[in-house]
Amino acid sequence: MFRRFFEEGLAQSSYLIACDRTRQAAVIDPRRDVGQYVSAAEAAGLTITHAIDTHIHADFVSGSRELAALGARVVAGPGAGLAFDHVEIPHGSTLHVGDVELVVLHTPGHTPEHISLIETHPAEPPRVFTGDTLFVGAVGRPDLLGEAVMRTLAGQLYESLFTTLMRLPDDLEVWPGHGAGSLCGSGIGAAAQSTIGDERRNNRLLRHSSRDAFVQDVLSDLPDTPPYFPRMKQLNKEGAPVMRLAAGVDAPPAITAAAAADAARNGAWILDLRSTTDHADGHPRGSLAIASGPKIGYWAAWIVSAGSPIILLTENAQGAAEVRRQLLTVGLDDVPGWIAGGFEAWRAAGLPISTTPLIAAIDLRRGQVLPSALTIVDVRSPREWARDHVPGAVHIPLQELSSRLGEVPRHQPVATMCEGGSRSALAASVLERAGIENVMNVAGGMSVWRTIESPAV
Secondary structure (H helix, E strand, O other): EEEEEEEEHHHHHEEEEEOOOOOOOEOOOOOOOOHHHHHHHHHOOOOEEEEEEEOOOOOOOOOOHHOOOOOOEEOOOOOOOOOOEEEEEEOOOOOEEEOOEEEEEEOOOOOOOOOOEEEEEEEEEEEEEEEEOOOOOOOOOOOOOOHHHHHHHHHHHHHHHHHHHHOOOOOOOEEEEEOOOOEEEOOOOOOOOOHHHHHHHHHHHOOOOOOOHHHHHHHOOOOOOOOOHHHHHHHHOOOOOOOOOOOOOOOOOOEEEEHHHHHHHHHOOOEOOOOOOHHOEEEEEOEEEEOOOOOHHHHHHHHHOOOOOOEOOOOOOHHHHHHHHHHHOOOOOOEEEEEOHHHHHHHHHOEEEEOOEEHHHHHHHHHOOOOOOOOOEEOOOHHHHOOOOOOOOOOOOHHHHHHHHHOOOOOEEEEEEEEOOOHHHHHHHHHHHOOOOEEEEEEEEHHOOOOOOOOOO
């Protein structure tokens, strides 16, 4: 038995494999919201006996401890050094899950302890689970442990790819740990899986004939590093608190607008999960604009201080449960409640409200209906900025905004800008929360700006 679970917001894949004779099962790279695996196992009459992490993850909380609380054995790569009960399996060893054999390959480079797993079973095609070493059309980034070791890790990644994985049979199926959109590698393809032969032929980074050329290439094309990644690695090494999530994630309690305001005055963050337009028209003062969708937890982890309470402004308990699930997945555990009655309840209670004026990108492009002395703060990535930007704009990537507030004018109008308007809405709310007034958001962002002809000079 084999099943892939894909988390869109993190572009992350985890896998349930099982022996159809013994009904034993293993989950490879489980996320913390383990209810999905438990439910699938129960429906098929399986017992999850192993929770296997290919490496110490940087972008999400591992679910291994949650599964261990249900009786699973936690398995990690050599040298993982986890601060909780686990077994480290060396290169070349074989792990048995009933009749399923998992041959362990130590494939360091993305991390030192990284392993890949070759699965063989009489009733299934052979597969290799490559974690974050090899993706579809890409490879894992070797820099997440810092500049001091990234060149060494890049060299290890070369060896893992060229002397270990690329020596496997061409028809061996490749099932990676991430898909397109993940920042654990650059240029990851959208397909769920590949083969060793396809990667050998089509993966640009596997065409290098020398180690030095590969190292130079992989280090010259690194994606952004979300600010929460180091915290997540430390949390996974130490072991996140067990939340007993086998039955799923419940909604936090509904609370009054007044209780939410009290919590905010005491340091809680309010996440406004309505649309960017609704937030702009009026929102609880100091709330963060993160429109509903699969990446709520991801963006919240970029901004919200670790350990801070989070109040949700959302439509109903069902939506609050989904948001809490996403937040738990990135280690944001303290969610005291969601505001019953939503924004209208906040307004009816006479609580502080702010607005965020929207500037149409067409007006910005043509210089129409704009305040004087406007400072445009572009919060896109360095790569996006290098491609194109509004002349005269100030570049402060979103992940650096909270630490570079001193570069944002406090006594003249400021407009935040990104590619489409969502990140800039979040950025504008970060500035507002920091006490910067007269902040606007450029609706449509650069995606609209570059389609409009500039005014004649």
